[in-house]
Amino acid sequence: MGVEGIGARVARKEDRRFVTGAGRYVDDMVVPGMKHAAFVRSPYAHADVKKIDVKAAEAMPGVIAVLTGKQLKGDGIGNLICGWMIHSKDGTPMKMGAWSPLAVDRVRYVGDAVAIVVAETKGQARDAAEAVEVTYREKKAVVDPARALAKGAPQLHPEAEGNLIYDWEIGDGKAVDAAIASAAHVTRLHIVNNRLVPNAIEPRAALGHYDKAEDHFTCWTTSQNPHVARLVMSAFYNVAPENKLRVIAPDVGGGFGSKIFIYPEEIVCLWASKRTGVPVKWVADRTESFMTDAHGRDHVTEVEMAFDKDNRITALKVDTIANFGAYMSLFSSSVPTYLYATLLSGQYNIPAIHANVRAVYTNTSPVDAYRGAGRPEATYVLERTMETAARELGVSPAELRRKNFVTQFPHQTPVIMAYDAGDYAASLDAAMKAADYAGFSERKKAAAKKGKLRGIGMSCYIEACGIAPSAAVGSLGAGVGLWESAEVRVNAVGTIEVLTGSHSHGQGHETTFAQLVAQRLSVPLDTVSIVHGDTDKVQMGMGTYGSRSGAVGMSAVFKALDKVEAKAKKIAAHLMEADEADIVIENGELKVAGTDKKLPWFQVALASYTAHNLPAGMEPGLKETAFYDPSNFTFPAGCYICEVEIDPDTGVTEIVQFVAADDFGNIINPMIVEGQVHGGIAQGIGQALLEGCRYDPASGQLVTASYMDYTMPRADDLPSFKVSTSNTPCPSNPLGIKGCGEAGAIGSPPAVINAVTDAIGDNDLTMPATPLKVWTALKAATRH
Amino acid sequence: MSDVSLVVNGRKVSGTVEDRTLLVHFLRENLGLTGTHVGCDTSQCGACVVHVDGKAVKSCTMLAVQASGSTVTTIEGLANGTDLHPVQAAFKENHGLQCGFCTPGMIMTSVDMIARHPEGLDEATVRHELEGNICRCTGYHNIVKAVLAASKTMAKGSKGRAKAAA
Ligand code: FES
Numbered sequence: 001m002g003v004e005g006i007g008a009r010v011a012r013k014e015d016r017r018f019v020t021g022a023g024r025y026v027d028d029m030v031v032p033g034m035k036h037a038a039f040v041r042s043p044y045a046h047a048d049v050k051k052i053d054v055k056a057a058e059a060m061p062g063v064i065a066v067l068t069g070k071q072l073k074g075d076g077i078g079n080l081i082c083g084w085m086i087h088s089k090d091g092t093p094m095k096m097g098a099w100s101p102l103a104v105d106r107v108r109y110v111g112d113a114v115a116i117v118v119a120e121t122k123g124q125a126r127d128a129a130e131a132v133e134v135t136y137r138e139k140k141a142v143v144d145p146a147r148a149l150a151k152g153a154p155q156l157h158p159e160a161e162g163n164l165i166y167d168w169e170i171g172d173g174k175a176v177d178a179a180i181a182s183a184a185h186v187t188r189l190h191i192v193n194n195r196l197v198p199n200a201i202e203p204r205a206a207l208g209h210y211d212k213a214e215d216h217f218t219c220w221t222t223s224q225n226p227h228v229a230r231l232v233m234s235a236f237y238n239v240a241p242e243n244k245l246r247v248i249a250p251d252v253g254g255g256f257g258s259k260i261f262i263y264p265e266e267i268v269c270l271w272a273s274k275r276t277g278v279p280v281k282w283v284a285d286r287t288e289s290f291m292t293d294a295h296g297r298d299h300v301t302e303v304e305m306a307f308d309k310d311n312r313i314t315a316l317k318v319d320t321i322a323n324f325g326a327y328m329s330l331f332s333s334s335v336p337t338y339l340y341a342t343l344l345s346g347q348y349n350i351p352a353i354h355a356n357v358r359a360v361y362t363n364t365s366p367v368d369a370y371r372g373a374g375r376p377e378a379t380y381v382l383e384r385t386m387e388t389a390a391r392e393l394g395v396s397p398a399e400l401r402r403k404n405f406v407t408q409f410p411h412q413t414p415v416i417m418a419y420d421a422g423d424y425a426a427s428l429d430a431a432m433k434a435a436d437y438a439g440f441s442e443r444k445k446a447a448a449k450k451g452k453l454r455g456i457g458m459s460c461y462i463e464a465c466g467i468a469p470s471a472a473v474g475s476l477g478a479g480v481g482l483w484e485s486a487e488v489r490v491n492a493v494g495t496i497e498v499l500t501g502s503h504s505h506g507q508g509h510e511t512t513f514a515q516l517v518a519q520r521l522s523v524p525l526d527t528v529s530i531v532h533g534d535t536d537k538v539q540m541g542m543g544t545y546g547s548r549s550g551a552v553g554m555s556a557v558f559k560a561l562d563k564v565e566a567k568a569k570k571i572a573a574h575l576m577e578a579d580e581a582d583i584v585i586e587n588g589e590l591k592v593a594g595t596d597k598k599l600p601w602f603q604v605a606l607a608s609y610t611a612h613n614l615p616a617g618m619e620p621g622l623k624e625t626a627f628y629d630p631s632n633f634t635f636p637a638g639c640y641i642c643e644v645e646i647d648p649d650t651g652v653t654e655i656v657q658f659v660a661a662d663d664f665g666n667i668i669n670p671m672i673v674e675g676q677v678h679g680g681i682a683q684g685i686g687q688a689l690l691e692g693c694r695y696d697p698a699s700g701q702l703v704t705a706s707y708m709d710y711t712m713p714r715a716d717d718l719p720s721f722k723v724s725t726s727n728t729p730c731p732s733n734p735l736g737i738k739g740c741g742e743a744g745a746i747g748s749p750p751a752v753i754n755a756v757t758d759a760i761g762d763n764d765l766t767m768p769a770t771p772l773k774v775w776t777a778l779k780a781a782t783r784h
Numbered sequence: 785m786s787d788v789s790l791v792v793n794g795r796k797v798s799g800t801v802e803d804r805t806l807l808v809h810f811l812r813e814n815l816g817l818t819g820t821h822v823g824c825d826t827s828q829c830g831a832c833v834v835h836v837d838g839k840a841v842k843s844c845t846m847l848a849v850q851a852s853g854s855t856v857t858t859i860e861g862l863a864n865g866t867d868l869h870p871v872q873a874a875f876k877e878n879h880g881l882q883c884g885f886c887t888p889g890m891i892m893t894s895v896d897m898i899a900r901h902p903e904g905l906d907e908a909t910v911r912h913e914l915e916g917n918i919c920r921c922t923g924y925h926n927i928v929k930a931v932l933a934a935s936k937t938m939a940k941g942s943k944g945r946a947k948a949a950a
C-alpha cells in the first residue's frame with residue numbers, strides 16, 4: 001500500500017496530544033476526593049526496625065492516616081515475588097527472601113519503605129512522613145556482590161545462606177575446558193558491567209481508588225503491562241480478585257523495563273485507599289526513582305575465549321556474578337540466565353560454551369530488566385573479548401569476526417537458541433562502508449596533528465526478541481506465558497478499533513498498529529483507533545518489553561485481521577451474490593474481481609450488525625479476537641561502529657561518528673524504527689561514557705541519587721547517528737518482524753569502549769569511561 | 785498562605801497558595817494545566833519549562849508568588865487554535881518525541897532558543913542550548929533535527945511576513 005501502510009514513514013497519530021500538552025499521565029489524573037501519599041523510607045542500607053512511632057505524624061495538619069507494615073500484613077497483603085523459577089546446578093530452587101511491600105522488622109536498602117502517610121496535600125504528606133519516628137538498629141551492609149559471597153559478609157535473608165540466590169550453569173563445561181587446554185590462543189578478560197538507573201523521565205506513580213459501593217479497586221499506574229500487574233496483584237498480593245481490580249496505564253512517559261515490574265507503592269496505595277476510604281495518589285520524586293526503581297546490569301564476569309591456529313573460536317567460558325540487590329524483583333532471575341547466557345554465542349560459530357552464573361543479594365536497590373536485559377551484558381562480554389583477541393592476535397577485528405560468523409541458517413547454538421535467519425556480513429559491510437572504515441588511519445593521523453587521540457571500535461550484536469514461545473519459557477521456569485492478544489472491531493459505520501495487550505509508552509503503537517490495519521483492510525489511517533492500557537477495555541495481554549510489540553503484539557492483530565477479513569468477504573460475497581474466493585479488498589472497498597460490483601467497508605460492516613441479510617447460520621457482528629503465541633524467538637542483529645577523539649590533556653572523549661547497521665527483518669514505519677535505534681544508542685553511550693550508579697561501600701548509601709550526581713546523556717554529549725537497516729525477514733511470525741527496541745542499547749557499549757581503548761592503547765578500562773579514568777589511564781601509560 | 789495573580793496563556797488567573805508552592809505546582813494543580821511536567825527535583829531535566837514574561841524558565845525553580853504579576857505561557861498556550869506552532873509541527877514531522885514526557889519542556893525551550901537566534905541555528909548551538917533538557921527516549925537526534933527545521937521554517941515565515949508588511 002502507498003503512503004499509510006506497512007513501510008511508510010507516517011508521522012505519528014499520537015503526537016498532537018503530546019506536543020500540545022494534552023497527554024494524560026498518571027500524575028495528571030484527578031479523582032474526586034483524592035488525597036496524597038508519601039512514603040517513609042529507610043535512611044539505612046541495613047537495619048533492624050525496632051519501633052515505629054506514628055503519633056506525632058498523625059497529629060500533623062492534614063494527615064488522614066499513617067499506616068505501617070504490621071497493619072498491611074494484618075490485612076493479609078502478600079509479599080512481592082519473583083515470577084521466574086531458576087534452579088541451581090545442584091537442583092535446588094532459587095532462594096527467594098521475603099519482600100514485604102512495607103518492611104516490618106528489617107530494612108535492606110536505602111529507600112526501603114516502612115510506612116505510608118496519606119494527607120490532604122502532597123506537602124502535608126511529606127512533612128508528616130518526616131515526623132514518623134522510626135527506631136532503627138543499624139547493621140553492617142554489603143553492596144559489592146563478590147564481597148557479599150565472602151565468608152563473614154553481612155547476611156540479608158535467612159532464606160539465602162551466604163547471600164547466594166542461585167548458582168546456575170549452562171553448556172558443556174568439560175568440552176570447554178578441553179578446548180581451552182588445547183587452544184592455540186586464549187584471550188582472557190575481567191569484565192564489569194556497570195549498574196545503571198533506567199531513568200524514564202516520567203517518575204513512577206500510582207493512584208489507588210477503592211469504590212466501596214461496588215467493592216471494586218481501580219489502579220492508575222505507570223506500567224508497561226497493566227494486565228500482568230492485575231494478574232500479579234490478584235494472584236500473589238491479595239489486593240483484590242481480578243474481577244474486582246481494574247488497572248489502567250494511561251500515557252506512560254518511558255519505561256525501558258523499569259515499569260514492567262509491580263512495585264510496593266501501587267500495592268500499598270490500593271490497600272491504603274480501602275483502609276482510609278479515599279483515593280490515594282503517590283508520585284515519586286526523582287530521588288525516590290533513583291532509590292527504588294529497579295536498576296539494571298551490575299555483572300562482574302571472567303571470560304576466556306579459545307582459538308585454534310586459524311583464529312577460529314573453539315570455546316567460550318564465562319563465569320558471572322550478578323548483583324540482585326536487596327530483593328528479587330519480578331523477572332530478575334531470568335535476566336542473567338535465559339536472557340544472558342543463551343546469547344553468549346553472539347553472531348559466531350562457537351562449538352562449545354559454558355557459563356556459570358551466581359546471583360547474589362546485596363544491600364542495594366533491586367535489579368531487574370533494563371533495556372536489553374541480559375543481552376547487553378552478553379554482547380559486552382563477547383564483543384570486548386573479540387576486539388581484545390584481534391589485538392592480541394594482531395589481526396583485523398572485522399576480519400576476525402567475519403571468519404567466525406554464522407552463515408548457515410537455521411543455526412543451533414550450544415546454549416539453547418536456534419537462530420532462524422540473518423546475514424551478519426551484510427551488516428558488517430554496511431557499517432564499515434558507512435563509517436569509511438578504510439579511511440580511518442588517515443583520520444587518525446590528522447587527529448594526531450591536532451594533538452588528539454583517535455580510536456575506532458566495532459561491535460556485532462545479536463539479541464533474542466519477540467519474547468516468547470510460552471511453552472518454551474514455561475519449561476525454563478517462567479510463571480507466565482508470553483503470547484499476546486488482539487481484538488479487531490469493525491464498527492457498524494466502518495471505523496475500526498484495535499484492542500491490544502501491548503502497551504505504548506513511547507513506541508508509537510497508535511500509528512504502527514494502525515498502519516498494519518490500513519494496509520490489510522485498505523482503509524485510511526484516520527479511521528483506525530488503537531485501544532490499550534486498560535484491563536477493563538482490553539481482553540488480556542502480556543504488555544510491552546523485550547521488543548515484543550511488533551513481533552508478537554502485531555502478529556496477534558494480524559491473526560485477528562485474518563478472521564475479520566474472512567468474515568467480511570463471506571458477507572460481501574453473500575450481498576453481491578458472488579463467490580467468496582472472488583472477493584478482493586482494494587481502496588476501502590470489497591470488490592468482486594473482474595466485475596464492477598463493489599461494496600464499501602461501512603456497508604459490509606453495517607450489514608453485519610443489522611443482520612437483516614447474512615449468510616445462513618452466520619453470527620451478527622464484525623469483531624474478532626486472536627491470541628498469538630510465537631513459535632520461536634526472533635533474532636535481530638547488526639554491526640555498530642564508533643569513532644572517538646580523545647583530548648589527552650583532559651581525558652574527555654568526543655564521539656565523532658557513530659554508525660549503526662541493523663537487521664530488524666520487515667519494518668512497519670522506518671521513522672519510528674530509527675527513533676528507537678537513536679534512543680537505544682544514546683542509552684548505550686550513556687552506559688559506556690557517562691552513567692554509573694554508585695553506592696558507598698561502607699555505609700551502603702546511594703551516592704548517585706539525583707541528576708546532579710548521576711550523569712544522564714544530554715544533547716551536547718552525543719553526535720547525530722548514521723543508521724541504516726538491511727532485511728532478512730523473520731520466518732517465524734506472519735509479518736517477518738524481528739523487533740528494534742533494544743538493539744541500540746545492546747550493540748553500542750562495546751563499540752564505544754573498543755574505540756576508546758583503541759585510542760588510548762590501554763585495554764583495561766571500565767565503564768563509564770569518564771574523563772578521569774581515561775586521563776588516569778593515559779598518565780599511567782606515559783609513566784611506563 | 786499567599787495570594788497570587790498572573791496572566792496564563794492570555795487568561796487572568798489568581799489563587800491562594802502555600803508560600804512554598806512552586807510555579808509548576810500552581811500551574812498543574814491549581815490551574816489544571818498538566819502539560820507542564822515534573823521530571824526531577826534538582827532543576828536539571830527541563831520537563832517543566834514555560835515562558836515567564838517571554839523568557840524560558842524552569843517552572844520548578846520559581847515560587848508561584850515570585851511569578852505573581854507575570855505573564856506566563858505554557859505548552860497549552862502555544863498553538864493558535866488548531867494550528868500547531870511551527871516548533872510543535874516540526875517535532876511531530878521529525879519524530880522529535882517518543883513518550884512525550886520531556887516534549888513540552890523541549891518545545892518551550894526550543895521556541896525561546898529560536899527567538900534568541902534570529903540569525904539561524906547550527907547543530908552544535910542547538911545541542912549546547914538543549915543541555916538543560918533531558919530526554920531519555922530519542923537520543924536527541926530527531927529533536928535537534930526538529931529544532932533546526934523549525935528555525936528554518938520560522939526564518940522563512942518572518943521574511944515572508946516582513947515582505948508582506950513592506
Ligand atoms: S522538573 Fe524542573 S527541571 Fe526537572
Ligand code: FES
Pocket residue numbers: 201253254506880881882883884885886887918919920921922
Ligand atoms: S520523548 Fe520520552 S523523555 Fe523525551
